[in-house]
Amino acid sequence: MSTLFLENARVIDPAAGTDRQANLLIRAGKIAAIDPSEVPADAQRHDLSGKIAVPGLIDLHVHLREPGGEEDESIESGTLAAVAGGFTSIACCPNTQPPLDTQASVELVRQLSLRARHCRVYPLCCISKNREGNELAELGVLFAAGAAGCTDDGAPVADAELMRRAMEYTLMFDKPILSHAESLPLDKGGVMHEGLVSLELGLRGMPAAAEDIMVSRDIHLAEITGARLHIMHVSTEGAVAAIRRAKKRGVSVTAEVTPHHLTLTDESLRSFDSNFKMNPPLRSARHVEACVNGLLDGTIDAISTDHAPHAREKKIREINVAPFGIIGLETALPLMIEKFISSGLMTWPQLIEKMSVNPSRILGINKGSLAVGADADVTVIDPETEWTLTEDAIHSKSCNTPWLGRRFRGRAVMTVVDGEVRYKI
Amino acid sequence: MSASAETWGAPPAEWTRSHLLGLETLSKEEITLLLDTAERFRGEVLENPLGTGRKIPLLAGRTIVNLFFENSTRTKTSFGLAGRRLGADVVEFAAATSSLSKGETIIDTAQNILAMGVDAVVVRHSCPGTPHILSRRLEHCSVLNAGDGTHEHPTQALLDILTIRRRFGRIEGLTVALVGDIAHSRTARSDIYGLKKLGAKVIVCGPSTLVSQGWQKLGVEYSYSLDAILPRVDVFNLLRIQFERQVVRPFPSIREYALLYAMNAQRLAACKKDVLIIAPGPINRGVEITPEVADGPQSAILDQVTNGVAVRMAALWLTLSAGRKNSK
Numbered sequence: 001m002s003t004l005f006l007e008n009a010r011v012i013d014p015a016a017g018t019d020r021q022a023n024l025l026i027r028a029g030k031i032a033a034i035d036p037s038e039v040p041a042d043a044q045r046h047d048l049s050g051k052i053a054v055p056g057l058i059d060l061h062v063h064l065r066e067p068g069g070e071e072d073e074s075i076e077s078g079t080l081a082a083v084a085g086g087f088t089s090i091a092c093c094p095n096t097q098p099p100l101d102t103q104a105s106v107e108l109v110r111q112l113s114l115r116a117r118h119c120r121v122y123p124l125c126c127i128s129k130n131r132e133g134n135e136l137a138e139l140g141v142l143f144a145a146g147a148a149g150c151t152d153d154g155a156p157v158a159d160a161e162l163m164r165r166a167m168e169y170t171l172m173f174d175k176p177i178l179s180h181a182e183s184l185p186l187d188k189g190g191v192m193h194e195g196l197v198s199l200e201l202g203l204r205g206m207p208a209a210a211e212d213i214m215v216s217r218d219i220h221l222a223e224i225t226g227a228r229l230h231i232m233h234v235s236t237e238g239a240v241a242a243i244r245r246a247k248k249r250g251v252s253v254t255a256e257v258t259p260h261h262l263t264l265t266d267e268s269l270r271s272f273d274s275n276f277k278m279n280p281p282l283r284s285a286r287h288v289e290a291c292v293n294g295l296l297d298g299t300i301d302a303i304s305t306d307h308a309p310h311a312r313e314k315k316i317r318e319i320n321v322a323p324f325g326i327i328g329l330e331t332a333l334p335l336m337i338e339k340f341i342s343s344g345l346m347t348w349p350q351l352i353e354k355m356s357v358n359p360s361r362i363l364g365i366n367k368g369s370l371a372v373g374a375d376a377d378v379t380v381i382d383p384e385t386e387w388t389l390t391e392d393a394i395h396s397k398s399c400n401t402p403w404l405g406r407r408f409r410g411r412a413v414m415t416v417v418d419g420e421v422r423y424k425i
Numbered sequence: 426m427s428a429s430a431e432t433w434g435a436p437p438a439e440w441t442r443s444h445l446l447g448l449e450t451l452s453k454e455e456i457t458l459l460l461d462t463a464e465r466f467r468g469e470v471l472e473n474p475l476g477t478g479r480k481i482p483l484l485a486g487r488t489i490v491n492l493f494f495e496n497s498t499r500t501k502t503s504f505g506l507a508g509r510r511l512g513a514d515v516v517e518f519a520a521a522t523s524s525l526s527k528g529e530t531i532i533d534t535a536q537n538i539l540a541m542g543v544d545a546v547v548v549r550h551s552c553p554g555t556p557h558i559l560s561r562r563l564e565h566c567s568v569l570n571a572g573d574g575t576h577e578h579p580t581q582a583l584l585d586i587l588t589i590r591r592r593f594g595r596i597e598g599l600t601v602a603l604v605g606d607i608a609h610s611r612t613a614r615s616d617i618y619g620l621k622k623l624g625a626k627v628i629v630c631g632p633s634t635l636v637s638q639g640w641q642k643l644g645v646e647y648s649y650s651l652d653a654i655l656p657r658v659d660v661f662n663l664l665r666i667q668f669e670r671q672v673v674r675p676f677p678s679i680r681e682y683a684l685l686y687a688m689n690a691q692r693l694a695a696c697k698k699d700v701l702i703i704a705p706g707p708i709n710r711g712v713e714i715t716p717e718v719a720d721g722p723q724s725a726i727l728d729q730v731t732n733g734v735a736v737r738m739a740a741l742w743l744t745l746s747a748g749r750k751n752s753k
Contacts, residue, residue, distance in 0.1 A: 188672055188673070189672035195639070196639050196642055196643065199637055199639045199640070199643070200449070200614070200643065201553055201554070201576055202553045202573075202574055202575035202576035202577070202611060202614055203553050203554075203574075203575075203576070204575075204672065271557075272553065272554025272555075272557050272558055313530065316530055316532055317530055317531070318531055318550065318551075318552035318554075318555050318558075319552055319553065319554050320551070320552040320553070320574065321552070
């Protein structure tokens with residue numbers, strides 16, 4: 001195992017309250033020392049002047065597609081995209097084929113990710129068998145096999161009693177239950193956010209109420225069960241308000257928001273480009289503002305990508321049949337630098353809290369720290385480098401992103417996982 | 426004397442668009458130019474008493490493909506007739522089903538057609554925006570929207586507006602009510618955009634599950650009661666209930682709908698004396714309109730059909746002429 005010496009970086013460790021120029025010594029997969037008086041002769045030295053070293057970024061919401069959807073993404077390509085985007089740990093969703101509802105499928109994902117040797121992968125398992133919302137999956141077995149939490153993701157549990165039981169059952173394992181909060185009947189046939197733009201375009205709408213209702217339901221269930229509820233991809237003003245109220249009265253609820261819900265509105269759909277079709281849909285400016293404010297005031301804990309790769313032949317279909325979702329692992333950090341750091345809305349430590357410290361806490365994986373003795377997962381960011389997003393530059397198998405051709409400033413330039421340099425430009 | 430290609434004159438320089446995708450993006454002047462051109466085609470070509478004179482070979486040698494992914498009788502026939510009256514070759518592309526159920530994507534289909542050397546594609550598709558996507562993919566080929574899902578149907582709106590203008594001599598200041606399934610109507614959207622640009626007042630009227638209050642924010646009045654608006658409306662456009670587009674059933678029964686919204690003799694009696702009744706067709710007799718109204722003197726439903734050919738001739742001539750200019 002290599003020894004690394006990262007010198008002259010601006011080291012930001014929000015958990016320790018650190019933000020200063022420092023040198024990091026990494027040995028045997030751990031942070032061995034900060035500003036050591038002696039550097040071992042065998043240490044691989046990296047001069048990081050002008051760059052920022054932060055605890056490795058963590059994405060709570062990634063679709064790796066394997067097994068079953070290898071035309072869209074594989075564990076190899078998805079985890080490579082993750083380290084290229086600066087993520088050292090990701091949680092992956094169970095909506096694969098077969099879904100992650102058996103010990104074997106969870107172990108498969110873990111084994112393939114170890115073999116890929118890019119980032120750490122924390123599989124999320126299903127709540128219900130086959131994500132059908134009828135009976136509980138064997139959560140105890142699945143957690144023992146390595147699942148970090150459970151969710152039926154895009155097939156949200158419709159039966160409130162089953163959801164309540166699932167929450168109660170997770171208590172004894174102390175694992176989070178993640179909710180894609182959507183009332184499916186209200187969104188049936190929907191393509192975009194329901195509002196003036198959908199009215200004008202004649203595209204069937206998905207009302208904000210479809211999200212608000214399920215967020216409220218799950219909050220009430222978390223309140224009576226005490227489960228660790230995590231609301232995925234919050235996109236509405238109502239959801240932000242409900243989570244804010246719940247946190248005030250002590251409900252154990254956390255929440256995430258995606259870069260696209262923080263930066264794009266339903267106006268984008270006027271292009272009829274399916275790269276603006278996602279679920280939850282891009283909402284109107286009022287909702288985007290509410291999400292930004294929710295993130296700034298701590299109502300929303302984390303930024304997650306909902307990285308949803310889809311092969312080109314699927315996404316170029318007509319907008320009403322094209323699948324929902326865009327890739328996000330390689331654009332999240334630059335977009336968030338632009339949105340929050342360049343604008344002055346957040347400090348660097350605040351952004352790293354949302355992208356590393358808080359996601360670690362939500363998953364309960366003891367990461368998000370650069371303290372001596374911590375696992376050596378480090379993301380090195382060059383905040384000044386300018387680059388353009390092109391298909392050739394994308395490591396994911398799919399290129400379904402609305403930001404192709406866009407110029408960015410800032411990105412991850414080196415990603416260290418478990419004490420090894422897993423990505424570097 | 427019959428009109429001829431020699432004496433017809435050059436296409437107007439003011440028209441620069443090689444596609445006709447919708448009325449939302451057109452200016453008042455562009456819509457008026459389309460209407461004036463259609464009026465001229467109607468007067469000088471379509472109403473020419475000599476059979477041979479009903480053709481003017483302004484688009485001789487050009488090829489137009491009818492690409493209909495949804496069933497259509499009148500629009501397809503009307504476009505076909507319009508193209509032939511202009512001397513173009515019109516080909517039907519047998520797209521009985523949308524690419525939804527086939528392996529081929531719409532882009533593949535379009536590229537195939539383009540490879541055949543086509544000058545214009547008239548496209549109808551169940552998905553909003555499909556003509557727009559096509560227009561971005563097809564170089565040197567005009568795209569005309571013959572209805573994209575529940576979004577727009579520009580030539581239908583143009584023929585509606587031409588029919589109204591021929592009856593009243595103007596659009597400005599008129600009150601036009603669109604009655605029925607507004608939510609699922611592409612004609613309603615195009616009518617709204619076109620009529621408002623030309624200065625009409627538009628009311629959308631129908632069951633509250635099919636009439637969004639959001640239209641108010643776009644400068645359109647809404648009403649759930651047909652009876653309440655009868656005396657102050659100049660033109661009623663009676664839209665068909667689009668059962669095939671409805672994801673959920675928006676009202677309890679057709680009977681109940683007809684009781685509330687059918688234009689019948691009794692309701693007609695409460696209207697202005699010179700009220701004009703139009704309908705995009707195919708009409709459901711007994712649902713949105715009763716036979717005595719459909720066939721009565723206030724109805725211009727058949728006049729609309731004739732205007733449809735004229736409007737499509739204008740659309741084809743203008744877009745194809747601009748396309749040729751743009752590609753040079």
